[in-house]
Amino acid sequence: MNNNNIGSSNGPAPILLVILTALAALAGLGLALFALAAPLGVWTGWWDFRQGFSILRSAQPFVLWVTLACAAITVIVLVLGSKRAAAGTARMATIAALATIAAGIAWYIPQSYLPGEGANIPPIHDISTDVIDPPQFVDVLALRGDNSNPTVYGTGNPNMTPQEHAQRQQEAYPDVTTRTYDDSATAVFERALAAVDTLGWELVAQDPGAGRIEATDTTFWFRFKDDVVIRIVQTPTGAVVDARSTSRVGLSDVGKNAERLRAFFNEI
Numbered sequence: 051m052n053n054n055n056i057g058s059s060n061g062p063a064p065i066l067l068v069i070l071t072a073l074a075a076l077a078g079l080g081l082a083l084f085a086l087a088a089p090l091g092v093w094t095g096w097w098d099f100r101q102g103f104s105i106l107r108s109a110q111p112f113v114l115w116v117t118l119a120c121a122a123i124t125v126i127v128l129v130l131g132s133k134r135a136a137a138g139t140a141r142m143a144t145i146a147a148l149a150t151i152a153a154g155i156a157w158y159i160p161q162s163y164l165p166g167e168g169a170n171i172p173p174i175h176d177i178s179t180d181v182i183d184p185p186q187f188v189d190v191l192a193l194r195g196d197n198s199n200p201t202v203y204g205t206g207n208p209n210m211t212p213q214e215h216a217q218r219q220q221e222a223y224p225d226v227t228t229r230t231y232d233d234s235a236t237a238v239f240e241r242a243l244a245a246v247d248t249l250g251w252e253l254v255a256q257d258p259g260a261g262r263i264e265a266t267d268t269t270f271w272f273r274f275k276d277d278v279v280i281r282i283v284q285t286p287t288g289a290v291v292d293a294r295s296t297s298r299v300g301l302s303d304v305g306k307n308a309e310r311l312r313a314f315f316n317e318i
Contacts (some may be wrong), residue, residue, distance in 0.1 A: 089271040102272055124129045128143045193266065254277075264278065
C-alpha cells in the first residue's frame with residue numbers, strides 16, 4: 051500500500067531538472083534579448099543599422115548550439131520529470147520550450163535579411179522594370195536626406211557602371227520587367243493604389259495625370275526605408291506599368307527590392 055502511494059504521488063523535482071531549466075531560461079532568453087537589442091537600438095536611435103548588424107553577428111556563433119541545448123533540455127525535463135512524477139514537470143518543460151523558441155528568434159532575425167539558398171544576389175539596391183528609362187522619383191526626394199543612396203539608376207555601387215548594374219539586375223531578376231494590361235490606365239492606377247495600401251506601404255504621392263505613384267516601405271526589424279515609384283502610361287492597346295524600388299542605405303539589398311516589386315505586381 052505504501053509503495054503504491056509513493057509511486058503514484060508527485061515528489062519534489064530533482065535538483066538536476068531545476069538546474070537544467072534555469073540554464074535553458076538564462077541561455078535562451080538571454081540570447082533572444084541580446085538579438086532583439088540590435089533592432090531595438092536602431093528603433094530608439096541608440097546606434098545605426100551597422101552596429102545592429104554587428105551585434106547580430108557576434109551572437110550568431112552561439113545561436114545553433116543554444117537552441118539545440120534548450121530543445122534537448124526540454125526533452126530531458128519531460129522524460130525524467132514524467133518518469134519520476136516530479137512536481138512542476140510541466141512548468142519546467144514549458145519554460146525550457148519557451149527558451150528554445152526565444153533562442154530561435156535570435157536565429158530568425160538575421161535570417162530574415164539573407165537571400166534564399168543558391169540565390170544569385172548582386173551587390174545592388176536599385177531595381178527597375180525599365181533599366182533604359184527608369185521611373186523617376188519626385189516627391190520622395192525630399193524625404194531621403196543627404197546621406198541616402200543616390201537616386202540616379204545604376205550609380206549606387208561605386209565599383210560598377212550603370213550598364214553593369216543593369217546587366218547584373220537583369221541576370222539576377224529576369225522576371226522583373228515592364229508589365230502591360232488590357233485595362234485603361236485609370237483602372238490600373240486605382241489597382242496600383244489599392245496594392246500600395248494592401249502591402250502596407252506609406253503613400254507619399256499620387257499624380258493620376260502623370261500616372262505616377264510614390265511610396266515608402268519600412269522593414270520590420272531594422273526599420274530600413276525603401277522607396278518605390280510606379281509609372282503607368284496609357285497606350286492604344288492598354289496600360290503599361292513600370293515600377294522601381296530602391297534602398298535609402300546600404301550597398302546590397304539581398305534581393306528585397308526585387309521581392310517588393312514582385313509582390314506589387316502580384317497584387318495588381
